[in-house]
Amino acid sequence: MTRKQLEQYKSKKAEIEELKAYISKLGSSESLIGSSTVFDYRSGYPKPQAVVGVDRAEYWKKKERYEKKIEQLQAECEEAERFVEGIEDSLTRRIFRMYFLDGVRQEDIAAAVYMHRSRISLKISDFFKKEHKEQKEMV
Numbered sequence: 001m002t003r004k005q006l007e008q009y010k011s012k013k014a015e016i017e018e019l020k021a022y023i024s025k026l027g028s029s030e031s032l033i034g035s036s037t038v039f040d041y042r043s044g045y046p047k048p049q050a051v052v053g054v055d056r057a058e059y060w061k062k063k064e065r066y067e068k069k070i071e072q073l074q075a076e077c078e079e080a081e082r083f084v085e086g087i088e089d090s091l092t093r094r095i096f097r098m099y100f101l102d103g104v105r106q107e108d109i110a111a112a113v114y115m116h117r118s119r120i121s122l123k124i125s126d127f128f129k130k131e132h133k134e135q136k137e138m139v
Contacts, residue, residue: 001083003128006100009080012073019066019073026063087127095123 039046084101087093091113098104098112099120110117 001080003124005076006080006083006096009077009100010103012077016070016073016077019070023063023066026059026066092123092127095120096127099124 036051037048038051040049041047081101084093084096087096094113095109098109099106104112106117106120110120113120115123
């Protein structure tokens with residue numbers, strides 16, 4: 001798990017909520033309203049009649065696409081959560097949970113764990129340097 005992936009966690013959570021809201025409003029969206037013309041032959045002559053309605057095929061296609069995206073984003077968020085919870089050092093885990101998952105500012109984290117803000121920043125940077133070094137050694 002990279003720092004960039006963790007930094008995208010909050011945005012992905014927000015995107016999930018946006019997509020859920022979009023799905024709930026999907027049926028009322030003007031973009032799905034389609035129109036067509038049919039001919040009425042009841043009088044013996046063709047009379048054009050306008051037909052307006054929701055394009056169901058487009059509705060289901062969009063709904064399915066957004067539901068798949070939600071599933072993908074949820075899986076990525078769960079992976080980030082598992083990564084953070086898998087950090088062995090309690091202090092580092094708390095810092096990562098507050099900073100990356102909860103979106104707490106470093107100043108507020110520092111106050112919560114009784115450290116200077118610069119130590120919080122160093123703790124995060126050192127963790128990723130250590131992870132990067134360990135990954136290189138494994139290869």
